[in-house]
Amino acid sequence: MEKKNMTIHLKIWRQKDSLAKGRFVSYTVDDVNPDMSFLEMLDILNEKLIRQNEEPLEFDNDCREGICGMCGVVINGTAHGPRRGTTTCELRMREFRDGDTIVVEPWRAKGFPVLKDLVVDRSAFDRIISKGGYITIRTGSAPEASAIHVPKENADLAMDYAACIGCGACVAACPNASAALFVGAKISQFALLPQGHPEAIRRVERMTAQMDTEKFGACSNHGECEAVCPKKISITAIARMRREYWKALVA
Amino acid sequence: MTLNSKIPGGSLAQKWDNHKFEMNVINPVNKRKFQLIVVGTGLAGASAAASLGELGYNVMNFCIQDSPRRAHSIGAQGGINAAKNYPNDGDSIWRLFYDTIKGGDYRAREANVYRLAQVSNNIIDQCVAQGVPFAREYGGLLANRSFGGALVARTFYARGQTGQQLLLGAYSSLMHQVDEGMVRLFPRHEMVDLVIVDGKARGIVTRNLVTGAYDTFVADAVILATGGYGTAYYLSTLATNSNAAAIWRAHKKGAFFGNPCFVQIHPTCIPRSGDYQSKLTLMSESLRNDGRVWVPKNKGDKRPPNEIPEEERDYYLERKYPTFGNMVPRDVASRNAKAVCDEGRGVGDTGLAVYLDFSDAIKRFGQATIEEKYGNLFEMYKLITDEDGYEVPMRIFPAVHYTMGGLWVDYNLMSNLPGLYVLGEANFSDHGANRLGASALMQGLSDGYFVIPYTIGDYLAGTNLQKVTEDHDSFKEAISDVKARDEKLLSMNGSRTVKEFHREIGNILWNYVGMSRDKEGLKQALQKIPQLRDEFWQDVKVAGRADTLNKNLEFAGRVADYMELAELMAYDALHRTESCGGHFREESQTKEGEALRDDENFTYVAAWEFKGTDKKWELHKEPLIFENVTPVQRSYK
Numbered sequence: 001m002e003k004k005n006m007t008i009h010l011k012i013w014r015q016k017d018s019l020a021k022g023r024f025v026s027y028t029v030d031d032v033n034p035d036m037s038f039l040e041m042l043d044i045l046n047e048k049l050i051r052q053n054e055e056p057l058e059f060d061n062d063c064r065e066g067i068c069g070m071c072g073v074v075i076n077g078t079a080h081g082p083r084r085g086t087t088t089c090e091l092r093m094r095e096f097r098d099g100d101t102i103v104v105e106p107w108r109a110k111g112f113p114v115l116k117d118l119v120v121d122r123s124a125f126d127r128i129i130s131k132g133g134y135i136t137i138r139t140g141s142a143p144e145a146s147a148i149h150v151p152k153e154n155a156d157l158a159m160d161y162a163a164c165i166g167c168g169a170c171v172a173a174c175p176n177a178s179a180a181l182f183v184g185a186k187i188s189q190f191a192l193l194p195q196g197h198p199e200a201i202r203r204v205e206r207m208t209a210q211m212d213t214e215k216f217g218a219c220s221n222h223g224e225c226e227a228v229c230p231k232k233i234s235i236t237a238i239a240r241m242r243r244e245y246w247k248a249l250v251a
Numbered sequence: 252m253t254l255n256s257k258i259p260g261g262s263l264a265q266k267w268d269n270h271k272f273e274m275n276v277i278n279p280v281n282k283r284k285f286q287l288i289v290v291g292t293g294l295a296g297a298s299a300a301a302s303l304g305e306l307g308y309n310v311m312n313f314c315i316q317d318s319p320r321r322a323h324s325i326g327a328q329g330g331i332n333a334a335k336n337y338p339n340d341g342d343s344i345w346r347l348f349y350d351t352i353k354g355g356d357y358r359a360r361e362a363n364v365y366r367l368a369q370v371s372n373n374i375i376d377q378c379v380a381q382g383v384p385f386a387r388e389y390g391g392l393l394a395n396r397s398f399g400g401a402l403v404a405r406t407f408y409a410r411g412q413t414g415q416q417l418l419l420g421a422y423s424s425l426m427h428q429v430d431e432g433m434v435r436l437f438p439r440h441e442m443v444d445l446v447i448v449d450g451k452a453r454g455i456v457t458r459n460l461v462t463g464a465y466d467t468f469v470a471d472a473v474i475l476a477t478g479g480y481g482t483a484y485y486l487s488t489l490a491t492n493s494n495a496a497a498i499w500r501a502h503k504k505g506a507f508f509g510n511p512c513f514v515q516i517h518p519t520c521i522p523r524s525g526d527y528q529s530k531l532t533l534m535s536e537s538l539r540n541d542g543r544v545w546v547p548k549n550k551g552d553k554r555p556p557n558e559i560p561e562e563e564r565d566y567y568l569e570r571k572y573p574t575f576g577n578m579v580p581r582d583v584a585s586r587n588a589k590a591v592c593d594e595g596r597g598v599g600d601t602g603l604a605v606y607l608d609f610s611d612a613i614k615r616f617g618q619a620t621i622e623e624k625y626g627n628l629f630e631m632y633k634l635i636t637d638e639d640g641y642e643v644p645m646r647i648f649p650a651v652h653y654t655m656g657g658l659w660v661d662y663n664l665m666s667n668l669p670g671l672y673v674l675g676e677a678n679f680s681d682h683g684a685n686r687l688g689a690s691a692l693m694q695g696l697s698d699g700y701f702v703i704p705y706t707i708g709d710y711l712a713g714t715n716l717q718k719v720t721e722d723h724d725s726f727k728e729a730i731s732d733v734k735a736r737d738e739k740l741l742s743m744n745g746s747r748t749v750k751e752f753h754r755e756i757g758n759i760l761w762n763y764v765g766m767s768r769d770k771e772g773l774k775q776a777l778q779k780i781p782q783l784r785d786e787f788w789q790d791v792k793v794a795g796r797a798d799t800l801n802k803n804l805e806f807a808g809r810v811a812d813y814m815e816l817a818e819l820m821a822y823d824a825l826h827r828t829e830s831c832g833g834h835f836r837e838e839s840q841t842k843e844g845e846a847l848r849d850d851e852n853f854t855y856v857a858a859w860e861f862k863g864t865d866k867k868w869e870l871h872k873e874p875l876i877f878e879n880v881t882p883v884q885r886s887y888k
Contacts, residue, residue: 017799033525035637040527043750050748050794050803058800060317062490064530065631067415068321090634115461116800123438126318130430134423135382139302139700140373142380146337149391159384159409162416166320195382 006032006098008041012057013105015114018121022114024103034094038081039064039071041093059118066090066230069165072172073118074105079169079228087167087230107168109177110215122168124214125182131210132203133186135195150193158192161185163231170225170233176217181225183211184237187244201248208245254507254858254873257661258362263879264344267366270662271705275712282307285711288455288470290442290497292319294414294692295675296476297421298699304428306704311468312425313437313457315492315805320422323478323490324695327414328535328628329398330406331378331692333371338395342403344368349880351690354400354580355655355683356832356848357882358510358856360875362662363680370701371693375407377700381420385409396624398688399536400580400887406689411535411627417692421699440466441805444729445473445501445671452501452671453719456729458737460805463798465734467726471716472670472707475501476699479654479676481514483813483820484765485757487651488520488533494809498658498677499816506666507858507871509659509679511816512824515686515833516766517652518584521635521645522604531650532635534628536688539577541612541621542645544568544584546605550595556606556644567591571843575887582685582833582846583887585649589766590844592648599646606644613641649766653691655682655833656823659858659873663706664698667858669714672707674698679856684832737797740807745790749807752787756813759783764821769837773825780821781865784814819859819868826870829853841884850882 008029015022029045039061046056062070066087073088075081081091096102104118112120150158162185170181187204190196196203219238226235259270277285285308289300292314300312314322336342348368352359379385379393385407386394395404409416428434437457443465444456452473457466480495481487502508519539521532545564552559567587569576579587588605591597598604613621618641622629629640636646657679664672664680675695682690720726763776787810795801829849830839839847856873 033527035524035635036527037529040529043529044527046803047748047750050792053794055795056803058802062316062321062492063323063326064491065326065532067412068316068323068325068490069318070316070321085630086634090631092634092637094637119800122317126320126426126429126436126438129320129423130426134427135380136427137377137380137424138305139298139377139424139704142373142376145335145375145379146392148379150387151391152387152389155384155387155391158382159386159416162384162409162419163412165415166318189384190382193382193384195380 003034004098006034006093006096008032008093008096009101010045011101011103014057014117016116018113018115032093034092036093037064037089038075038091038093039089057118058116061089064089067165069167072107072167072169074107074172076103079107079172080230084227085230085232087165107172109171111171111177111179112168122166124216125166125168127214128179128183128207128210129186131206132199133207135190136199148194154192158189161189161192161233161237164233165231167230169228169230171216173224173228174217175222175224176220178219179211179214179216180219180238180241181229181233181235183207184241185233188237188240191240191244200244201251204241204244204248254659254667254871255661256360256873257663258360259662263361263365266362267369274705274709277708277712279307283309285309286311286470287472287474287707288313288468289474289476290455291322291476291478291677292422292425293322293324293476293478293675294418294421294695295699296322297418297425298696299474299476299674299703300434301421301424301428302700302704303707304431304433307433310428310434311437311470312434313440313442315439315441315460317438319425319436319438320419322418323493324418324692325415326488326490327692328411328533329537330396330408330413330689331374331417332398332405332689333375333407333693334368334405335372335375337393338404340403342405346403347371347405350401351681351687352683352880353885354687355685356846356885357683357854357877358831358875359681359683361877361879366702367681367694367697370697373701374693374696378417378420381423383409383416383420396537396540397578399539399578399584400687408537411625414692417696421696442477442497443500443733443808445504446725446729447504447668448719448723448725449717451669451716454726456733458733461800463796463801465730467721467730469719469721469726471711472672474672474674474703475658475677476674477677479657480816481651481654483756483816484651484760485754486523486528486531488517488531491530495812495816496809498673499812501658501666501671503861504668505861506668506671507659507860508656508819509856509858510656510823511820511859512764512827512834513655513684513832514651515581515653515655516585516649518581518588518649519607519647520650521632522599522601522648532631533650533652534632534647536581538607538625538628541624542577542607542609543611544577544605544607546591546596546598556598565596572887579887580685580687585766586835588649604646604648607647608644609640610644653686655679655684655686659856663709664702665706665710670710672703674703684834737804737808740791740793740804740811741797743789743791743793745792747790748792749803749810752783752791753806753810753813755783756780756810756817760817760820764824767835767837768824770825773821776821777818777825780814780818787811787814815864822868823857823859827853827857846885848882854882
């Protein structure tokens with residue numbers, strides 16, 4: 001079945017480096033195939049810019065199959081674009097219409113400074129994980145795997161939370177730029193597994209403290225994070241994190 | 252030079268234990284006196300950096316992504332093998348070893364593969380303890396499924412995201428060591444050269460991918476865990492940033508390259524749809540557990556799949572291989588898909604696809620069960636093709652997925668350059684000429700968690716390492732070479748973009764060094780590649796500047812590597828006139844069209860020494876000795 005190619009107009013945020021002031025620049029891309037991914041459309045724009053001796057647009061991407069979490073831009077005001085449960089790289093141009101104008105911006109949050117164009121620095125997430133997003137286990141000291149029983153329901157739910165790809169869309173979508181869904185997902189994964197219990201108190205205390213240090217805002221239950229999460233991580237992660245936090249306070 | 256594989260003595264089952272006892276051990280308080288570099292943060296790199304940090308070494312860990320959690324191990328879907336025998340179906344360390352060495356078509360070392368099978372069980376223990384949410388049965392115990400090339404269910408999995416979950420486990424241990432101050436992380440840093448001092452690997456040159464700054468780092472040993480080189484083919488299932496820079500530049504500094512023509516072409520990928528396409532998407536081989544592969548019996552049958560009656564379908568894998576059926580190894584499945592498409596029985600708009608049909612499985616188990624097992628894969632398929640795999644059979648076609656070849660290493664995972672270790676997909680070691688499904692994750696984690704922490708101590712304890720600083724001439728030379736290369740790339744301002752060159756070199760490789768190879772084609776490739784390389788160095792157009800974030804410049808450097816690496820791949824493929832595993836030479840096949848090995852002449856690892864860009868490589872052979880298994884014609888019938 002032959003699909004008709006489209007013309008797409010773009011207004012894209014261009015910013016020379018972290019110190020420069022950015023601005024929107026307009027571009028047009030012709031011959032956009034509806035089966036093309038959003039990033040492949042940007043590839044075509046870049047090829048055109050390179051030929052015209054202009055600096056290509058910088059945007060982060062890697063696996064291009066929605067699992068590495070490297071890509072992510074705000075498309076027409078929505079993190080990762082109009083389709084629910086997808087990353088920017090999974091988004092296909094068939095979500096748009098011939099002649100559409102699409103506005104493309106980087107994640108905007110104090111915790112994610114812009115490095116260039118659409119590329120932001122998300123190292124704050126790594127620092128939060130380093131404060132307790134792990135179970136301490138020296139290599140080689142693990143007990144036999146079948147010695148640890150985990151009810152299937154808990155294992156499945158832990159997997160739901162563990163599916164977070166750390167893309168940062170939750171922060172970008174939140175009016176407070178809160179990282180609560182990201183942190184809550186990791187804390188919830190470990191709270192559901194017996195292996196995670198010994199360090200539960202220390203984990204929630206240190207990770208939430210680091211979240212504040214990194215200038216992420218507080219969660220006030222807008223729910224925007226859940227709406228844009230490409231892995232559809234439930235906001236119940238935040239409730240669970242709060243429960244773990246209260247447990248730590250009274251412990 | 253004779254290659255010494257350093258395989259320890261003793262019986263196969265005792266080699267690794269004996270070796271661990273015989274190796275030198277460093278006093279715990281002395282470990283902090285050593286500085287180690289780990290390049291890459293995938294399963295092998297992250298697990299190595301974390302484990303070495305725990306032992307007390309000072310580790311610097313580099314990656315090109317913005318976070319170590321994004322390395323492309325994360326893309327692995329299906330699972331990880333281990334010889335736990337939880338399903339009670341007769342698995343054992345020996346069977347895992349045997350399946351792996353047979354699956355690799357008898358082109359891997361017995362001792363390495365046996366060790367891999369031995370530590371496979373420790374890996375599962377380690378990952379469960381880290382909180383990796385593996386799939387479980389209702390009783391709370393771990394679930395297993397089966398994969399190609401095996402008749403037992405030994406694959407552990409976390410939905411269709413096993414690589415992601417294992418990597419996040421390794422990453423969590425790594426970040427713990429970062430917090431402990433044992434590992435220093437350098438994200439968005441690309442290794443652009445290896446530095447050798449007095450014949451030993453003593454450091455690296457990196458480019459900071461944000462500022463463009465070139466830096467040098469000194470260490471007592473350098474560990475490369477930078478993955479494979481499948482992106483040389485342009486279209487592959489690899490991440491767009493995956494590249495061969497670290498291993499290729501180490502090769503040019505003297506590290507031998509083992510079996511470069513051994514490339515795995517994975518049978519279950521979503522077919523390509525247009526020229527704009529930037530990558531191919533894999534769907535886990537686990538789908539073949541329940542999906543049935545078929546094409547129409549008649550050429551050019553263009554009816555929609557659901558209108559083709561049962562008796563006019565050819566379930567060609569079940570027909571040709573009744574024992575393994577749809578679960579034959581990847582090389583066999585890919586080659587057969589190509590064969591039916593070559594006959595004109597391929598499906599879809601391009602005729603380059605076969606069906607993967609779940610209708611029988613849905614009838615038998617219900618859609619809910621199939622959804623629970625493979626839901627995310629069906630979603631991914633729908634997202635890309637706009638078709639519903641529950642309603643209409645999926646279309647699949649083979650795509651470049653993994654490279655069994657890589658830098659040559661000995662049993663200790665050290666290359667021929669002292670102090671240079673190579674782990675995971677970046678080395679050549681464990682998969683022979685074809686890798687079985689769910690074995691890549693096993694090898695990456697085996698190398699990182701359970702091999703390198705022991706073997707590197709032996710080297711450090713037994714080697715006299717003089718003090719070296721970044722002011723050493725070797726470091727200064729390396730950094731100025733790297734800068735000059737980038738300046739040259741930026742200065743040409745030619746007429747073709749980096750992407751165009753990448754596509755062209757990829758096409759040459761796919762056409763001549765792809766699913767089947769022959770003498771004529773390979774000779775043509777060996778003419779075309781140097782020609783294209785010359786054109787590249789005269790006519791490439793690279794945008795922007797070096798002193799800033801510039802992905803186009805990064806890519807230019809990587810494509811320049813492929814211009815050389817592609818030649819070595821073709822050269823190796825031409826020299827190996829036998830067929831084995833994924834390396835299929837048209838001239839060497841059985842009557843039934845299966846790969847026909849030539850054990851008399853090719854039971855060796857081809858380790859190539861770089862002699863200069865316009866000179867021929869020198870071949871070093873490491874004979875493969877089979878004392879415990881007898882190489883036979885592989886049969887999955």
